[in-house]
Amino acid sequence: MSEDYRGIFTDGLWRNNVVFAQMLALCPLMAVTTTATNGLGMGLATTGVLLTSNIVIASCRDLISQEVRIPVFVLLIAALVSLADMAINAWLHELYKVLGLFIPLIVVNCAVLGRAEVFASKRPVFASAVDGLAMGLGYTAALMLLGGCREILGSATLFAHASLLLGDGFAFLETTLIPKYKGFLLMLLPPGGFLVLGFLLAGKRAAERRWERRAMGRDKTKTGVQQSPSAA
Amino acid sequence: MNLWFLKPEYRQRLSYHVALLGGVALLTSAAIGVADHLTRPDIAQRQLEDLQITLQQVIPAKYYNNDLVRDTVTVDDGGRPLVVYRARRGGQVQAVCYQVSAPGYGNTAMVIAVGVDRAGTLLGARVISHNETPGLGDKIELSKSDWILSFTGRSLNDPQPDQWAVKKDGGAFDQFTGATITPRAVVKAVKAGLEFFAAHRALLLDEAAPGSIAGQPAPDRGNRL
Numbered sequence: 087m088s089e090d091y092r093g094i095f096t097d098g099l100w101r102n103n104v105v106f107a108q109m110l111a112l113c114p115l116m117a118v119t120t121t122a123t124n125g126l127g128m129g130l131a132t133t134g135v136l137l138t139s140n141i142v143i144a145s146c147r148d149l150i151s152q153e154v155r156i157p158v159f160v161l162l163i164a165a166l167v168s169l170a171d172m173a174i175n176a177w178l179h180e181l182y183k184v185l186g187l188f189i190p191l192i193v194v195n196c197a198v199l200g201r202a203e204v205f206a207s208k209r210p211v212f213a214s215a216v217d218g219l220a221m222g223l224g225y226t227a228a229l230m231l232l233g234g235c236r237e238i239l240g241s242a243t244l245f246a247h248a249s250l251l252l253g254d255g256f257a258f259l260e261t262t263l264i265p266k267y268k269g270f271l272l273m274l275l276p277p278g279g280f281l282v283l284g285f286l287l288a289g290k291r292a293a294e295r296r297w298e299r300r301a302m303g304r305d306k307t308k309t310g311v312q313q314s315p316s317a318a
Numbered sequence: 319m320n321l322w323f324l325k326p327e328y329r330q331r332l333s334y335h336v337a338l339l340g341g342v343a344l345l346t347s348a349a350i351g352v353a354d355h356l357t358r359p360d361i362a363q364r365q366l367e368d369l370q371i372t373l374q375q376v377i378p379a380k381y382y383n384n385d386l387v388r389d390t391v392t393v394d395d396g397g398r399p400l401v402v403y404r405a406r407r408g409g410q411v412q413a414v415c416y417q418v419s420a421p422g423y424g425n426t427a428m429v430i431a432v433g434v435d436r437a438g439t440l441l442g443a444r445v446i447s448h449n450e451t452p453g454l455g456d457k458i459e460l461s462k463s464d465w466i467l468s469f470t471g472r473s474l475n476d477p478q479p480d481q482w483a484v485k486k487d488g489g490a491f492d493q494f495t496g497a498t499i500t501p502r503a504v505v506k507a508v509k510a511g512l513e514f515f516a517a518h519r520a521l522l523l524d525e526a527a528p529g530s531i532a533g534q535p536a537p538d539r540g541n542r543l
Contacts, residue, residue: 120451120454149338150338151329151330151334151335151338153335154335154338154339157339158338158339158342161339161342161343161346162342162346164346165346165347165349165350168350168353169349169350169353172350172353172354172357172361173353173357175357175361175364176356176357176360176361176364177357177360179364179367179368247461247462250461269495269496271454271495271496274451274454274496275496
């Protein structure tokens with residue numbers, strides 16, 4: 087069976103995006119997206135776990151029986167997150183100091199269990215890996231977008247402290263848009279997260295409707311062109 | 319695959335479910351156990367390095383020529399043992415470092431290391447771990463804001479005891495926009511740390527009269543911060 091990898095990627099990044107279409111994983115989303123840097127860190131950590139959990143679950147999908155699949159998935163995901171937590175703490179300690187807060191939060195990310203159930207338990211290993219990667223990148227993009235919006239509105243900076251997460255080479259990303267900005271606290275608190283998410287969702291809907299209309303318009307003109315010779 | 323237990327009719331049985339769930343639980347626990355065993359020495363080493371870095375931040379190098387991580391004394395602080403690291407120069411204790419903790423926003427514990435010199439002046443304070451809101455309360459970290467440096471050089475009488483509070487409460491220390499609870503808790507914890515030094519001064523400075531030593535020197539309690 088050949089897989090539609092392009093379709094899988096479009097699903098993960100846009101059509102079936104974890105945040106903007108599935109509306110999953112909102113708890114860690116609201117908790118960490120006060121800056122774009124935090125969003126990026128959480129997104130990358132989640133992508134790693136999604137990718138490995140999809141691979142593990144797809145490779146033993148024939149062994150897992152329907153009746154007990156959910157507890158088995160939960161066990162596997164929780165174990166993977168614990169392993170990642172310990173490994174990063176021991177061998178990538180600098181990264182751990184930045185990401186340490188986010189890693190245990192991944193366990194409660196229902197999107198990971200969601201992908202295991204919907205995709206990895208039914209599809210081949212490679213397709214599942216692609217799906218995990220695409221979903222993870224889509225989630226990362228959503229986290230960064232939301233984090234960036236809240237950061238700009240809330241504290242008028244963008245990618246603050248990026249060099250702590252990515253290394254000193256990325257210090258150029260750190261921008262202060264308005265010096266001595268007083269701060270708009272609401273945006274940094276969870277209600278602000280919901281407000282920004284609402285506007286982003288509305289924006290996505292509007293963009294999709296517009297594209298749909300344009301595609302329909304193109305179809306009409308195409309049929310029009312085809313008809314014109316016969317009319318002439 | 320022709321394994322007998324993989325045949326569909328076997329997979330419907332209760333015993334297969336039990337064995338599968340039990341097997342996965344065993345496997346994952348074993349994996350975590352092995353990983354814990356493999357990473358434990360590395361994590362301990364990293365924590366020791368973190369501790370040394372913290373000690374260096376709160377006690378300037380000119381105060382000691384001993385290995386502070388090894389020169390400790392354990393003091394009973396209200397029923398709870400507290401490890402105190404002693405900085406010596408020429409055999410005499412010049413400064414001490416220990417951790418204080420305080421409930422932060424949402425009652426999660428914050429741990430702060432403080433360094434105090436012989437006169438009871440704060441040489442420095444650093445937040446070791448906390449769970450404060452990213453972007454709001456985390457300005458107590460030195461990497462995000464230099465607010466924590468405002469404690470350096472303070473003592474119990476500077477500012478006056480009733481001024482040991484954030485400005486919103488009529489004290490001498492700044493709070494953050496949108497976060498008062500966190501800095502308030504830090505101020506309270508640092509003050510409690512200085513009071514701890516005042517209460518146990520002789521013991522901490524290793525000057526208690528011989529025979530009346532309440533705290534036993536801890537041999538090697540490495541990384542308790």
